[in-house]
Amino acid sequence: MIQITLIGSGNVAQHLLLAFNKNPDIEVVQVFSRKLESVSHLISIDKITDRFDDLAEADIYIIAVTDDAIVEVSSQLPFKNRLVVHTSGSASMENLNDNNRKGVFYPLQTFTKGKEVDFKTIPICIESQFNDDYNILKKVADSISDKVFMINSEQRKSLHVSAVFVNNFVNHLYAIGNAICDENQVPFEILQPLIKETADKIMSLSPNEAQTGPAKRNDKTTIESHLNFLSDENHKNIYKLLTQSIQDNGKKL
Amino acid sequence: MIQITLIGSGNVAQHLLLAFNKNPDIEVVQVFSRKLESVSHLISIDKITDRFDDLAEADIYIIAVTDDAIVEVSSQLPFKNRLVVHTSGSASMENLNDNNRKGVFYPLQTFTKGKEVDFKTIPICIESQFNDDYNILKKVADSISDKVFMINSEQRKSLHVSAVFVNNFVNHLYAIGNAICDENQVPFEILQPLIKETADKIMSLSPNEAQTGPAKRNDKTTIESHLNFLSDENHKNIYKLLTQSIQDNGKKL
Numbered sequence: 001m002i003q004i005t006l007i008g009s010g011n012v013a014q015h016l017l018l019a020f021n022k023n024p025d026i027e028v029v030q031v032f033s034r035k036l037e038s039v040s041h042l043i044s045i046d047k048i049t050d051r052f053d054d055l056a057e058a059d060i061y062i063i064a065v066t067d068d069a070i071v072e073v074s075s076q077l078p079f080k081n082r083l084v085v086h087t088s089g090s091a092s093m094e095n096l097n098d099n100n101r102k103g104v105f106y107p108l109q110t111f112t113k114g115k116e117v118d119f120k121t122i123p124i125c126i127e128s129q130f131n132d133d134y135n136i137l138k139k140v141a142d143s144i145s146d147k148v149f150m151i152n153s154e155q156r157k158s159l160h161v162s163a164v165f166v167n168n169f170v171n172h173l174y175a176i177g178n179a180i181c182d183e184n185q186v187p188f189e190i191l192q193p194l195i196k197e198t199a200d201k202i203m204s205l206s207p208n209e210a211q212t213g214p215a216k217r218n219d220k221t222t223i224e225s226h227l228n229f230l231s232d233e234n235h236k237n238i239y240k241l242l243t244q245s246i247q248d249n250g251k252k253l
Numbered sequence: 254m255i256q257i258t259l260i261g262s263g264n265v266a267q268h269l270l271l272a273f274n275k276n277p278d279i280e281v282v283q284v285f286s287r288k289l290e291s292v293s294h295l296i297s298i299d300k301i302t303d304r305f306d307d308l309a310e311a312d313i314y315i316i317a318v319t320d321d322a323i324v325e326v327s328s329q330l331p332f333k334n335r336l337v338v339h340t341s342g343s344a345s346m347e348n349l350n351d352n353n354r355k356g357v358f359y360p361l362q363t364f365t366k367g368k369e370v371d372f373k374t375i376p377i378c379i380e381s382q383f384n385d386d387y388n389i390l391k392k393v394a395d396s397i398s399d400k401v402f403m404i405n406s407e408q409r410k411s412l413h414v415s416a417v418f419v420n421n422f423v424n425h426l427y428a429i430g431n432a433i434c435d436e437n438q439v440p441f442e443i444l445q446p447l448i449k450e451t452a453d454k455i456m457s458l459s460p461n462e463a464q465t466g467p468a469k470r471n472d473k474t475t476i477e478s479h480l481n482f483l484s485d486e487n488h489k490n491i492y493k494l495l496t497q498s499i500q501d502n503g504k505k506l
Binding site: 158160175176188213242245 | 321343361363370375376378404407410412415417423424427430431433434440444446447448451452461463465478491494
């Protein structure tokens with residue numbers, strides 16, 4: 001039985017708590033939360049604290065707070081030489097305070113409040129300062145996910161940047177598609193099967209193989225007609241830059 | 254029984270042929286194909302022709318060729334006053350020759366050679382010059398898809414532009430994510446569950462509601478650190494433009 005203390009009560013903390021609760025090999029002994037009500041539906045109230053001095057002994061302390069707060073929170077822990085990890089994609093492991101043994105436990109997924117996810121399919125990227133700690137983190141990660149990867153801080157940073165492209169930026173392109181549909185009184189739902197298929201396609205093809213469209217086939221007439229159609233200057237600029245990028249990328253392949 | 258002649262033998266023609274073949278209410282009486290072997294696995298050889306003069310009588314002639322060829326092909330049909338439709342997202346219905354009754358039968362999906370799709374879930378956008386023809390097209394569309402929409406040429410154009418954003422451009426962002434992973438010896442598959450969830454999310458939330466990330470929360474430290482991390486100038490430019498666009502969009506909401 002591995003004993004875990006969770007520090008934080010946001011989206012990631014809550015989803016981890018849900019996953020750990022289902023696992024007989026893991027016991028969440030305590031949750032540090034400034035707001036009782038954020039986690040009181042997921043763990044008994046006597047296990048919730050908002051005082052660092054009250055933190056009990058555990059095998060792992062998982063800090064699931066905003067990136068900015070990691071340095072501060074890890075420096076306030078009133079003990080030494082225990083295993084303390086954060087869950088951030090972009091913060092270095094070195095942001096953690098030197099008083100304790102450091103590690104990272106980064107589940108790479110977008111968590112929506114209230115929408116349960118299947119943790120088995122979520123990749124967990126782990127890293128540790130010491131080999132023995134790696135084995136503990138691996139055990140915990142394996143117990144909730146089928147996809148566990150050893151990823152160092154530099155690699156994790158590249159993943160985080162990539163995730164901005166394939167998640168945040170992709171979602172913004174959905175928003176632009178939605179806006180164009182709205183302007184023309186067309187239901188956005190018509191595009192949903194295409195969106196789904198576009199994502200599905202790269203499970204079996206590489207994105208370069210899956211690329212189609214007027215930019216890829218250098219169909220100047222269609223590109224010109226799309227640019228004329230777009231009334232929003234910002235949409236036009238994005239259209240031009242991404243079209244150019246697809247064409248330059250095609251030349252490199 | 255509705256009798257259909259398909260003109261063309263590319264991806265769209267083949268996928269339509271597959272869908273029609275499964276449907277007892279529709280008979281594909283002929284396929285016009287310059288290459289016998291493109292469709293000979295889908296229909297008996299005596300029903301394939303490469304001469305316009307050999308085209309038999311049918312209720313609908315579906316021209317599934319490249320946008321550029323629609324004007325030319327429709328002008329070569331050796332008959333008058335029959336129902337002739339094209340399958341293009343971007344070409345106007347008016348591109349069809351005046352000799353015949355015009356219409357559009359546009360299945361909005363990305364078709365991959367050899368990968369069968371479930372036509373039931375593919376939106377079909379139909380348009381016609383005459384009301385009676387609309388009813389025939391609707392009957393055919395309903396028989397292969399659960400999602401049939403009446404969409405005029407202007408609306409269809411907006412859909413086609415949106416589709417470039419949510420399909421072609423989104424796929425290109427996947428390609429950039431993949432390139433960043435490759436540069437850092439990180440397996441791209443780690444990002445696949447995130448990509449899938451990003452697409453799934455907007456089936457229940459609007460893209461604006463689903464937006465997350467450093468741009469959205471104006472996290473300048475992370476944005477700066479990502480820009481420093483990116484070595485490719487083109488990736489940097491795309492990162493900047495899309496970050497700015499997310500922030501401007503946030504102000505409008």
